[in-house]
Amino acid sequence: MTGPRPVSTPAGTSGRRTPPGEEASMRILVLVNSFHTGGFEQLMLEIMRELGRDGFRFRICCLKEEGTLGPEIRREGIPIDSGFIHGTYDLAGALRLSRRLRGERFDLLFVEPGRNALLAGEWAARSLRIRKRMSAIHATRRWGRKRMFRTGEVRLLRRLDGVLLVAPTQRDLLVREEGLDPKNLDVILNGVDHKKFRPRAPEELPLLAEGPAPGEKAIGIVASLTPEKGHEVFLRAAAEALAEVPEARFYIVGEGPERAAIEARIGSLGLAGRVRLTGRRRDLPEFLPRLRVLALSSHPFRETLPISTMEGMACGLATVNTDVGSVRDLVVPEETGLLVPPGDADAMARAFVRLLRDEALARRLGEASRRRIEERFTLERTVEEYRRYFLRFAEGTTP
Structure with a gap:
């Protein structure tokens, strides 16, 4: 079988389109x-x-x-x-x-x-x-x-x-x-597409249904509603953080087989009205910049190099992540984000409270996160x- 005509790709090129007459078929x-x-x-x-x-x-x-x-x-x-x-x-x-x-x-x-x-x-x-x-x-x-x-x-x-x-x-x-x-x-x-996922000034952001209000102390998680994503840990951390920062609000983005169990757990923890399930969203580039913090609560199984964390970092968010998979290849602890042990809701809650109370720290981590995405993860x-x-x-x- 005759292979297609190769196209030269010199080292160092990025995002190059094939020149006319040199189509990669x-x-x-x-x-x-x-x-x-x-x-x-x-x-x-x-x-x-x-x-x-x-x-x-x-x-x-x-x-x-x-x-x-x-x-x-x-x-x-x-x-x-x-x-x-x-x-x-x-x-x-x-x-x-x-x-x-x-x-x-x-x-x-x-x-x-x-x-x-x-x-x-x-x-x-x-x-x-x-x-x-x-x-x-x-x-x-x-x-x-x-x-x-x-x-x-x-x-x-x-x-x-x-x-x-x-x-x-x-x-x-x-x-x-x-x-x-x-x-x-x-x-x-x-x-990730760092031109689509980027920091935005408040005046750039459109009004969103089921989204954080401008200036809200909002923490979100974007993940399929499946057991390995650890939503139980996220919810317990949310409950503990709300005891310290009662004006905080939490958003769960995604769909999956665990939705009914998550809804029930929100009720049993007394989080109704303070934790919202938004379902799957196609407006993440507009939704994420409204958050103060993006979380990853995964257990040490399927997770490797999470796209959702990258998208949040590209938007200039501080992130709190369980130390699983290859997250350390992405997040530099205390420099571009915070890491907590998997399954440790207490540690995650302390990280949430720390970032909600220390806006300068959250801003510094978010700015460093954006630079890391631009340098290595586009x-x-x-x-x-x-x-x-x-x-x-x-x-x-x-x-």
Whole structure:
């Protein structure tokens, strides 16, 4: 199979568009279980959107349901199919996938690092003659499991041509504890659109439904409503902080299966009217700058390099984060944010009170956070590094 014509990407370039007459034409099949709203999934959509302007062509196949991001993916003009697996052990799913894609040509298979997708990817790569295969791992642990990968999954991951990780500390852990092959691992740091997520003066901010009022001592958390995100810790910390700063208000942004349990816990802690569930929001660039503090209360499982914390830092917010995953690759303690032990609601409450009472400290941390995002964690840099990574496959070399 003839690969696409490579495009040179000199070191140091960022956000570069392919010059006329030098179009990068690369066809990438993305194979996942589903495309639900999440930090990494939203980042991947941004990467596909940006690289699509340079001639990269993506085709998404969801083995199960397409997920909540399906409509947004379609609006970007990216083909998406779903429903290939009809049960837990549906071995015919890979065959349905191959039949659906028969006659299409792909230069690269980008496969989710789960058992279903890895197995289906093996079959699809052979039947469709896709020469290069890769994956990306954005988590550190899985909820309810001692290890992230089973032995068979590790074997499949080691057979890929490349595996992308999102932080250096994640790489060290997955080699040491999961047995991944360091030779096929590369790190591309997550990034956020620092031009969209930015500090805003009060007069720039529009009125928002279900949002903090101007000048409110508001603390928020942006996360899926799932057990590993630790909303119970956030709520207990909120209750303790309100005893010290009763005018504070708390906002929970996101949706998920734990919503009813969180609503019940708000009631049992006597937090009704002082903690608000806003649901999923599409106006985060306008919502976040209204907060005084952004929190991350995750348990030490899935979290690695959290996009929500990056977005808050890009908006110039002080952040309070549990010390989990690779958060230390992002947050410098006492310099760009505060870290507390996971599960420690008392420590989180003390951090909340400290930042609500010391506006100068909150401002200093927020300004340093913004600078750190600009220096290391921009979407432009992430997209450029993904471009280079993909094109090394196109050139016939393994990253």
